[in-house]
């Protein structure tokens with residue numbers, strides 16, 4: 362789904378992650394790459410410029426929160442801005458103890474009937490009792506299509522084969538279900554009219570009869586940014602409560618469709634991702650963007666950064682950020698990093714690392730941390746405070762004391778030195794860099 366957009370965004374992200382440092386040129390390049398990826402996906406030019414401008418100014422002007430590297434911070438900003446582009450994470454909830462009437466709107470071929478059937482099953486699985494009214498009196502075989510799709514999941518469908526009066530059918534259907542114990546009634550409508558105005562008139566009349574709790578506008582995602590004007594036209598006649606974007610599996614313009622739908626201010630509630638009955642998902646901008654960018658839940662990373670900061674001994678942090686980290690501080694850093702949920706957890710939540718660390722590499726790292734623990738414990742207090750004291754004979758002694766080789770001790774000293782200079786350069790923020798120097802990156 363949305364492969365071109367996904368690949369474009371990920372390629373841009375990779376550049377940031379693989380770069381040696383972040384500067385204005387790199388940020389500008391990132392903005393350009395993101396622009397290109399979004400435009401290719403038919404996102405409206407104005408929206409694209411808005412987002413990349415925010416990305417640039419925020420990346421250049423905002424300081425990363427403590428514990429977060431500059432790179433991670435930029436990734437976070439990108440994530441924020443893309444999520445914002447796709448709307449808010451508000452969820453609609455059906456009211457308990459009443460029949461929630463959901464009116465499906467949209468032009469012919471947008472996927473209304475398919476979504477109606479998909480939703481009836483989806484909501485049933487969530488524990489709701491769902492029934493359907495078929496009020497498409499234009500398309501030949503519309504009712505049969507609806508019934509066939511709903512039958513498979515044992516959903517009751519009300520319809521009248523020979524009645525052409527759709528508001529009347531809706532009225533009769535609601536009466537039919539009046540004394541039932543259904544929680545949700547989905548109403549599928551027509552979309553086939555020569556004149557758009559006629560369709561809109563019919564919807565106005567159906568809406569008056571149905572008095573819906575939720576109006577769901579179904580839009581074909583392959584039309585891209587045109588979603589905006591389509592949604593506007595419908596919204597003018599019946600206030601749209603939520604939008605369903607369909608055919609995201611087959612659309613190169615899906616990003617544009619989602620952004621345009623979100624720009625109307627209505628919430629995108631569901632997305633259709635295929636022709637099969639189960640190809641429907643609740644839409645959450647943050648989760649969706651996380652998936653597009655291929656990162657774990659970035660919130661976990663931020664939480665961890667915060668935790669490290671608040672738990673950290675201030676003197677120690679000051680020492681570290683002033684480039685005066687000693688071996689004990691280094692040990693503390695490693696312990697903190699592993700304590701906060703395990704390396705696997707950290708790395709899975711680290712933008713760019715997610716899925717990149719192989720299991721055996723991880724085992725190796727845990728082994729290495731364990732080894733370093735023993736080695737550091739074999740150092741004298743003096744040596745820990747001033748690792749520059751570690752000459753050949755001391756290294757030999759420590760190796761013997763810890764049960765590891767001199768080579769292992771030297772490796773630790775090297776990692777410590779690297780980490781120290783990096784912490785100094787980034788004023789202590791470079792946690793990711795530290796992990797990388799531990800052989801993970």
Ligand SMILES: Nc1nc2c(ncn2[C@@H]2O[C@H](COP(=O)(O)OP(=O)(O)O)[C@@H](O)[C@H]2O)c(=O)[nH]1
Nearest residue numbers: 469470471472473474475607608633634635636
């Ligand atoms: N690939 C794909 N096709 C879909 C999706 N949703 C609907 N369709 C197809 O779009 C066509 C029109 O759908 P339909 O539900 O009849 O649209 P309606 O006229 O609005 O009721 C059908 O061939 C569906 O199989 C989707 O999410 N992905």
Ligand SMILES: [Mg+2]
Nearest residue numbers: 473474497503
């Ligand atoms: Mg239909």
